[in-house]
Amino acid sequence: MNPSRRHTLATGLGLLGAAALPPLMAPASARADPAYPNNVVKFIIPTPAGGGHDTMMRVIGQKLTEAWGQPAIVESKAGASGAIAAATVAKAAPDGYTLLVNYSALISNLVLQPTQTYKLSELAPISMLALTPIAIGVRESLNVKTLKQLVDLAKSRPGKISYGSYGPGSGGNFVGELLNMAAGIDTVHVPYKGEAPALQDLMGGQIDTAVVSLGGVSRYPGKIRALAVASPTRFPLYPDVPTFAEAGYPEVNMPGFGALFAPAGTPKAIIDKLTVEMARIVKLPDVAPKLLELGFEPAGWGPQKLSAFLAEQLALTQKLVATGRIKL
Secondary structure, three states: OOHHHHHHHHHHHHHHHHHOOOOOOOOEOOOOOOOOOOOOEEEEEOOOOOOHHHHHHHHHHHHHHHHHOOOEEEEEOOOHHHHHHHHHHHOOOOOOOEEEEEOOHHHHHHHHOOOOOOOHHHEEEEEEEEEEOEEEEEEHHHOOOOHHHHHHHHHHOOOOOEEEEOOOOOHHHHHHHHHHHHHOOOOEEEEOOOHHHHHHHHHHOOOOEEEEEHHHHOOOOOOEEEEEEOOOOOOOOOOOOOEOOOOOOOOOOOOEEEEEEEEOEOOHHHHHHHHHHHHHHHOOOOOHHHHHHHOOEEEEEOHHHHHHHHHHHHHHHHHHHOOOOOOO
């Protein structure tokens, strides 16, 4: 590993290592507006409208609006593997009205980007909203029915089979490269700004496979076939989709996630209020099934458990990036 990459990895580890213990990623102000919220609450997402995170946050936002009597809206700031959205919230006023929803690229950016536009210390963790099983799907016209058939096809056509993901350095990118290493194949990564355009191109035949959310590749029966999921167990709503381990590749195990953050310095009372509300909403009987249908497994973790999970994810990310297979 070259010295600059080693420095970047160390910087990322230092940022999150310090964040994994109280006071977590960022200090919270002691004082809060007792009337919070008395204005629009904005969720900034790192993916385009129409994708899984957008739909999830619209469902959650509706419930938050009902509970608090203030609008909760979703705004997309896609691009740069989630860095644009993260930087936007990191620089926002710490008043609880501009919040970040982000995924695994929030971590991978720290070890892949030569320069960072945000630091984890600029973000205060609120809640792990949901885990998002990452799956590989193929277009039906490829005439592949199983992961073994896909691997055999890729071995017969090295460098010719493509896989799309929802961005460079994303969880889909990581899972795709884990499969390349585990199966000894050479499929070509095609990054997109979110999973929605990747799935559209998959159905259109511009790419052969997509490594995105399980809900995404399962949303178009007859057009896309889900082959395997990168989680320890099968997903309840899609019991016919095996895990990569069941298909012979136990090394391919890296779930995605959707987590909520506020700008550093947001009052602890606001963080606590949001944490409680998120845990309640994602488990509601009329919300949890909708999230499951989208391919999200409701979590509702608090800041401490979220920070510990992110530390583990950074360690896994460092290991894979060190191989040189992941590039922005």
